[in-house]
Amino acid sequence: MFSYQYRDPFGLDERGRAESRRHRGGVLGQLADGTIPTYRFGSTARENEFADRWSKPGGLWAHDLPEAPAHLVPACSCGWRGTPVPYDPEGGAYPDPEAPRLLWDAAGDSARTAWTAHAAAAISDTVPDALNLQLSQLADGLRHLAEEEPRAALAVLQTLQQTAATTKATALTTAREHHISPAALGQPFGGIRQHIHDLYRSMVCKLALALRA
Numbered sequence: 593m594f595s596y597q598y599r600d601p602f603g604l605d606e607r608g609r610a611e612s613r614r615h616r617g618g619v620l621g622q623l624a625d626g627t628i629p630t631y632r633f634g635s636t637a638r639e640n641e642f643a644d645r646w647s648k649p650g651g652l653w654a655h656d657l658p659e660a661p662a663h664l665v666p667a668c669s670c671g672w673r674g675t676p677v678p679y680d681p682e683g684g685a686y687p688d689p690e691a692p693r694l695l696w697d698a699a700g701d702s703a704r705t706a707w708t709a710h711a712a713a714a715i716s717d718t719v720p721d722a723l724n725l726q727l728s729q730l731a732d733g734l735r736h737l738a739e740e741e742p743r744a745a746l747a748v749l750q751t752l753q754q755t756a757a758t759t760k761a762t763a764l765t766t767a768r769e770h771h772i773s774p775a776a777l778g779q780p781f782g783g784i785r786q787h788i789h790d791l792y793r794s795m796v797c798k799l800a801l802a803l804r805a
């Protein structure tokens with residue numbers, strides 16, 4: 593089980609908390625044999641986190657171990673695990689673009705960047721471009737169908753309504769699990785609802801005209 597207790601020097605576990613308490617990031621150490629060491633916490637076993645130090649080579653286990661990890665695994669309290677990043681205790685030096693010095697946490701930094709991308713995607717309200725394109729193509733196709741085959745178009749609209757209802761229920765459940773506030777949900781959900789409503793109304797108008805003709 594993922595531990596929420598440990599805090600690395602970068603305050604990684606604090607990131608994202610304001611928007612989504614479900615997504616707290618961490619970096620786990622993975623040994624050369626592929627295992628992630630655990631430690632006992634009460635009656636549960638928790639995976640051991642590892643903080644790659646920026647000030648010098650090497651890093652620290654949350655619960656001390658003699659062996660350095662072979663990989664660092666980006667992890668999230670929601671259960672997500674990223675691709676393991678190879679870890680060399682003596683490596684990892686890279687220049688700090690903002691200050692003239694060396695940083696030694698390239699592997700840890702990669703793991704944190706992967707988690708940040710995961711957490712951002714989990715709470716994003718940006719509709720992917722590809723999906724916007726599909727929606728617009730679907731609307732065009734449906735308008736055409738409404739003009740040519742109104743009964744078929746009505747059947748599709750019925751299916752769309754059912755899909756919208758079940759998909760919305762799933763999205764709202766997931767949003768609750770992510771602890772996204774109702775206020776944060778209001779804007780995008782209101783927008784999407786209005787969009788679907790407008791789309792539906794224009795279909796119904798066209799259908800009414802087609803049926804009258």
Ligand SMILES: [Zn+2]
Binds near residue numbers: 710
């Ligand atoms: Zn997550």
